[in-house]
Amino acid sequence: QKEVEQNSGPLSVPEGAIASLNCTYSDRGSQSFFWYRQYSGKSPELIMSIYSNGDKEDGRFTAQLNKASQYVSLLIRDSQPSDSATYLCAVTSGAGSYQLTFGKGTKLSVIP
């Protein structure tokens, strides 16, 4: 059973702080890793993808991947109230598999 685990939160951070969201996965053969943001009542929006170990930065977002530890994280710098949402970690398994396995999401609340 492939599993993706996230702390459900809520994670509360003050405006301007760094929000750190974590995710672990059980399938060691996983190859592609994604972070989606989902506002209440809306569909998920892709914000980051990462495929190799290390860091990947895009604006205020940094994704970090450690395949040895089966761990992926998302850092949001200079958090804004508009970042308040549920963040979903998603993983695809081995080569040729396009199905995403989602975590249950971490609810982030950025306090003004």
Add this chain to the structure above:
Amino acid sequence: GAVVSQHPSRVICKSGTSVKIECRSLDFQATTMFWYRQFPKKSLMLMATSNEGSKATYEQGVEKDKFLINHASLTLSTLTVTSAHPEDSSFYICSARAYGTTPYEQYFGPGTRLTVT
């Protein structure tokens, strides 16, 4: 780029009727589309994977005769909920996988909120 639309955004139907939901990739060709269901405060549940020109692959526990999926072209997939019942009320979301350099990325439509009375 990578825009996916869904129609309708919201539908209310009576128990026993059927409802069709359309999912379109607007600016790219989608070899594969996925259909998800999400109940309030729950995570996304994959219902089925749809490949253009072939039969959909359903996840365990999803009735293929109740949730009919047609992926007739590289830009359109439809989900028909047949003989809908109140327990089918949910948020249905499609996603599409594009050709190209980022084939593993999925882009989601805005979702369809179905209420069965």
